[in-house]
Amino acid sequence: MGGGNHLALSSTGAVKGDTLIDVGSAPSIYQLLSSCEAFEKIIATWFTQSELHQLQKWQNKEADAFDWSSILKHVCGLEGNKATPQEKEEKLRGKIEKVLHCDVSRSNPLAPIDAPKADCVTAVVCLEAACRNFETYGLALRHLSHLLKPNGHLLLAGDLGANYYEVGAEKVFSLPVSETFLREALPGNGYRIVELATFGKPDDADPNASDYEGFYFAHAQKKV
Numbered sequence: 001m002g003g004g005n006h007l008a009l010s011s012t013g014a015v016k017g018d019t020l021i022d023v024g025s026a027p028s029i030y031q032l033l034s035s036c037e038a039f040e041k042i043i044a045t046w047f048t049q050s051e052l053h054q055l056q057k058w059q060n061k062e063a064d065a066f067d068w069s070s071i072l073k074h075v076c077g078l079e080g081n082k083a084t085p086q087e088k089e090e091k092l093r094g095k096i097e098k099v100l101h102c103d104v105s106r107s108n109p110l111a112p113i114d115a116p117k118a119d120c121v122t123a124v125v126c127l128e129a130a131c132r133n134f135e136t137y138g139l140a141l142r143h144l145s146h147l148l149k150p151n152g153h154l155l156l157a158g159d160l161g162a163n164y165y166e167v168g169a170e171k172v173f174s175l176p177v178s179e180t181f182l183r184e185a186l187p188g189n190g191y192r193i194v195e196l197a198t199f200g201k202p203d204d205a206d207p208n209a210s211d212y213e214g215f216y217f218a219h220a221q222k223k224v
């Protein structure tokens, strides 16, 4: 997906603080590469054991861990090559304080852990995969606000209009959210929208990988 735009949200310096919780992280780390410049501590999360296992392989530098080097190089370039890809990767490893189980369908998604309230919660292509209908997407937004301080930042990124995406030979469910839905769901579930940007599908997108229509990037703040 259009990670560069999401990265721009957290690399402008407008969103920063002590703790960031990334919901639905595993097995990926790309969505944390710019966040690790703006936050002291990151709590990454997992939903399935197999995704956790992949993330742990990367944390432990195992020989068969996924190789993120091309993404690291790309993000370092977007950030003006202030760090080498190797330095960036080590910095992120050092900033991940904990990796916790997270289920957005629970009122406290990190239960039984009651984590200190975070300055920022990110969820990248997560809520569309986790929520089977628009009502549960709204509820998940409410549940995420449990993790945030008042005025805390919520950064969301995901696909617009996608009913599925392909993982290997499998078609995986996606909730087809629209900009109109997001403009109602965020204020309706405890947030003030700071910015909501949408982008159309690139001309060179693989037509078989998903029926998505574009991307969205949302920055909202928890209402006091």
Ligand SMILES: C[S@@+](CC[C@H](N)C(=O)[O-])C[C@H]1O[C@@H](n2cnc3c(N)ncnc32)[C@H](O)[C@@H]1O
Pocket: 023, 024, 025, 026, 027, 028, 031, 046, 047, 048, 051, 102, 103, 104, 105, 123, 124, 125, 126, 127, 129, 130, 131
């Ligand atoms: C498309 S993947 C995105 C993973 C990662 N954020 C990324 O951008 O590569 C969707 C993620 O949502 C997680 N997920 C599914 N149901 C969930 C739930 N109820 N609560 C939290 N995460 C869930 C999946 O396990 C998976 O990690």
